Amino acid sequence: MTPVRVLVVDDQDLFRGGFAMILNAQDDLTVVGEAADGAEAVRRAVELEPDVVLMDVRMPTMDGVEATAEICRRTSARVLVLTMYDVDEYVYQALRAGASGFLLKDVRRDDLADAVRVVAKGEALLAPSVTRRLIDDVVRRGAARPVLRRQLDELTERESATLRQVARGLSNAEIAAELVVSEHTVKTHVSNVLMKLGLRDRAQAVVFAYEAGFVTPGQDSR
Incomplete structure (x- = not known):
């Protein structure tokens, strides 16, 4: 079975390296590249054609929302958003930009690997808090x-x-x-x-x- 190809995007070396190590330890997952900001993420996604992009939200140069929109527009990769807080205002924006779901950065290693597999299969990872925020936004806009x-x-x-x-x-x-x-x-x-x-x-x-x-x-x- 061909491993799921993953691009890891985070402006913090510690997070980026840790996520890459966890994913590379899985037989069915492989990290094909890393990026430290949204602009680099777009370039690398186009170049490497990953199956899944693990995307940080808050980054310099280009944030994860804009990068998600570009990657979804220019590639077939699926984007899994990472955030420090489940109330992050950017998470819903990223979903509207084309992301397939989101994870908190304190996710357990097994859950991280499972989430990548789920998204790679075309499924969605939507926490109730994000779904509620989606509904609230629709109600506000009328x-x-x-x-x-x-x-x-x-x-x-x-x-x-x-x-x-x-x-x-x-x-x-x-x-x-x-x-x-x-x-x-x-x-x-x-x-x-x-x-x-x-x-x-x-x-x-x-x-x-x-x-x-x-x-x-x-x-x-x-």
Whole structure:
């Protein structure tokens, strides 16, 4: 099996080296490069074509949000954001820029490796605190964006139902139980939703669902 290729980005040598050491100790993960700021991260991502970019948020020259947007625009890499605090205001901005999830920097080594694997498979890592912040932001901004709403017309009834469950943060197994279908069927529906809406992964699907007004705070999504 080909190892997942990872680019580690952090302006602090200690964090960068520690994360690289932890990931390189895994048989199925390999660190192909490191970067100390966002601008270097973009250059190295384009050059090295990693599967996953482990991205610090607060860095000089170019921060992690801007770097995430550039990397997602110019490569197929998935970005996993790192932050010191789960209330970091930049985390949600990074998700909107295309990141597939986030981790706290005090993450346990096994959880770090598992998170990279999850993101590499196209899954999302969204903590409840980030999802709540996403909802709060949508509420503050008021009306949903009609252009996003129109894109939902492309979805079948089953695909729409699947998107609602994804927005709730349910796994494929949980969605299968809710909709009384197989996990394979759920995977197919999720893939179709992402393709039709032009989304990279489940994290973007959650953001899309709230911004389009497809799901709303407090709504029963079943």
